[in-house]
Amino acid sequence: xxxxxxxxxxxxxxxxxxxxxxxxxxxxxxxxxxxxxxxxxxxxxxxxxxxxxxxxxxxxxxxxxxxxxxxxxxxxxxxxxxxxxxxxxxxxxxxxxxxxxxxxxxxxxxxxxxxxxxxxxxxxxxxxxxxxxxxxxxxxxxxxxxxxxxxxxxxxxxxxxxxxxxxxxxxxxxxxxxxxxxxxxxxxxxxxxxxxxxxxxxxxxxxxxxxxxxxxxxxxxxxxxxxxxxxxxxxxxxxxxxxxxxxxxxxxxxxxxxxxxxxxxxxxxxxxxxxxxxxxxxxxxxxxxxxxxxxxxxxxxxxxxxxxxxxxxxxxxxxxxxxxxxxxxxxxxxxxxxxxxxxxxx
Numbered sequence: 001x002x003x004x005x006x007x008x009x010x011x012x013x014x015x016x017x018x019x020x021x022x023x024x025x026x027x028x029x030x031x032x033x034x035x036x037x038x039x040x041x042x043x044x045x046x047x048x049x050x051x052x053x054x055x056x057x058x059x060x061x062x063x064x065x066x067x068x069x070x071x072x073x074x075x076x077x078x079x080x081x082x083x084x085x086x087x088x089x090x091x092x093x094x095x096x097x098x099x100x101x102x103x104x105x106x107x108x109x110x111x112x113x114x115x116x117x118x119x120x121x122x123x124x125x126x127x128x129x130x131x132x133x134x135x136x137x138x139x140x141x142x143x144x145x146x147x148x149x150x151x152x153x154x155x156x157x158x159x160x161x162x163x164x165x166x167x168x169x170x171x172x173x174x175x176x177x178x179x180x181x182x183x184x185x186x187x188x189x190x191x192x193x194x195x196x197x198x199x200x201x202x203x204x205x206x207x208x209x210x211x212x213x214x215x216x217x218x219x220x221x222x223x224x225x226x227x228x229x230x231x232x233x234x235x236x237x238x239x240x241x242x243x244x245x246x247x248x249x250x251x252x253x254x255x256x257x258x259x260x261x262x263x264x265x266x267x268x269x270x271x272x273x274x275x276x277x278x279x280x281x282x283x284x285x286x287x288x289x290x291x292x293x294x295x296x297x298x299x300x301x302x303x304x305x306x307x308x309x310x311x312x313x314x315x316x317x318x319x320x321x322x323x324x325x326x327x328x329x330x331x332x333x334x335x336x337x338x339x340x341x342x343x344x345x346x
Contacts, residue, residue, distance in 0.1 A: 001342055004079060006089035007034040007051070010236065011255045013043040014154040015090055015109065018331040019338075020049055031082045033075055035067070038220060039236040046237040052078065072097055079104075085342045090150075093118055096125035105341050109334070111150050112254075113137035114273040127341060130334075134280035144346070146333050149277050151258045153330035155240060162244035162263070170234050174245040177213030177307075180232075180260075181205055182251025184220050197252065197270075199224060201296055205250060206230065208300055212307040213247055218256070248306055250299070254278050261287035262327075264320030266306055270299050284326075285319045 003023055005016050016032075023030050032049055034040055036056035044051045055071035057063060075098050079087070084104055087095040092108030099106030105127035110119070113136050123129050123141045131137075133145040154160060164174035172178055183202065197205070206227060209215045217223065218232045218239070234242065240259060243249060249260040250268040254275040260267035261281040269278045270291045281288040291299040306312055340346035 001028040001086070001339075002082065002084045003028055003030045003338070004075075004082060004084035004087040004095070005030060005032045006075070006087070006092070006095050007032060007040055007044065008037065008089070008091060009035075010038050010040045010043055011150070012090045013040055013047070013049070015150050015330075016088070016153070017047050017049060018154055018159050019334050022331065022335050029082075031078065031084065033078060035071065043237055046235065054078070068093065076101060086338055088338060091115065091118060092122045092126055092129075096122050099127070100125055107338060107341055109150070111135060111275065111277055113276055128346065130337065132277050132280070134276045136276035136279070144337070146328065146330065147326065148328045148330040148333065149258055149262060149281075150330065151255070151262045152327055153334065155259060155262050156329040156331070157324065158329045159331060160240060163241050164245065166234070166238050166241040167245050170242070172214065172242075172245075177247045178216060178245075179209040179213055180216050180218060180243060180246045180249045180251070180256075181209065182218045182249065182253045182256045184252045197293070197296070202227065205300065208304060209248075209250070212304075216242065216246075218251070247312075248303060250303060257281075257288050261285070262320070262323060264316045266312065266316055268299050268303060270296055281323075285323045287316065287319050287323065 005020060007013055020030050032051035034044060034051045034053045036053050041053055054074040055067050057067055071094050075094050079098050079102050087099045087104060087106040089095045090109050092106060095106040107128055107130060108122060108126045109130045111132050123139050126141055128142040128144050129139045130144045132149055133147050167174045206215055215230050216232045217227060217230045223231060243260050243265060244263045246265050248266050249256060252271050254269050257267035257269035257278055258281060266287060268289045270293060272293050274290055278288045278290050282290055289302055337346060
């Protein structure tokens with residue numbers, strides 16, 4: 001089998017890296033075409049995944065449109081020579097176009113409802129759109145659901161074991177209270193119209209968290225001089241070990257909130273656009289707290305309440321156990337489904 005995998009964002013590396021390993025181990029040919037965005041290419045290198053970087057997301061109002069044309073052209077050229085049996089990706093805006101042109105199925109894995117413009121274009125062109133069963137949007141086209149989250153493709157216990165020595169190398173003790181704050185750049189196509197925390201709110205978060213432990217900041221953009229010393233500086237492929245041992249995660253990233261949740265770490269997702277999966281993780285397992293930006297003050301009050309709860313760790317461990325009993329290893333499901341597509345059985 002010949003599989004073309006598109007990587008547009010660092011999170012996509014994680015979603016597919018174990019499936020890529022399975023495909024290659026059994027003799028399938030895999031072509032990974034990436035976009036240079038944040039640390040996506042660095043992660044591919046760290047995991048030993050061969051790839052070709054075919055586009056780069058730059059700043060500017062027209063950057064997304066210009067980059068799309070470049071990526072479409074280069075992927076089509078590569079696909080014609082590689083001749084894949086199937087194309088897979090998250091979001092899928094390029095693979096569905098190329099898949100139609102070369103008459104091969106494009107399977108889209110997505111979990112972001114508010115990418116309305118992109119989804120209305122991509123979904124009807126895809127062979128199938130695979131989403132978590134808690135996806136709250138509509139899908140025009142073939143819609144397949146699974147009882148899992150994207151983050152369980154790489155953080156399910158079958159795929160990941162937290163290593164305390166990684167945290168110790170950074171000068172932290174795994175059992176000491178430390179907090180992760182996550183600030184994003186708001187440059188993705190689904191971030192149009194979204195705004196992040198202002199500097200005053202970021203400082204307020206840091207000040208509050210520092211009352212209860214140390215602070216690490218994961219930021220896609222620059223930080224002011226007073227916050228820069230708190231920046232997370234370990235290799236990006238080690239981030240999940242730090243999340244797993246954190247006391248609480250607070251930030252603007254739905255993906256990182258969900259990563260914390262499946263690892264049993266309470267998470268706050270504060271943004272004006274929600275996600276079905278973080279809602280599900282809150283309503284069913286009590287592992288995520290979803291707030292709008294205007295509700296940041298309430299979020300911080302809830303955060304402080306958690307920090308003073310002596311039973312927090314045991315509550316979160318029990319919640320995670322329930323989650324893992326009900327949610328599946330997504331990598332295994334993904335490999336099986338793609339096989340069915342190639343065989344013409346799905």
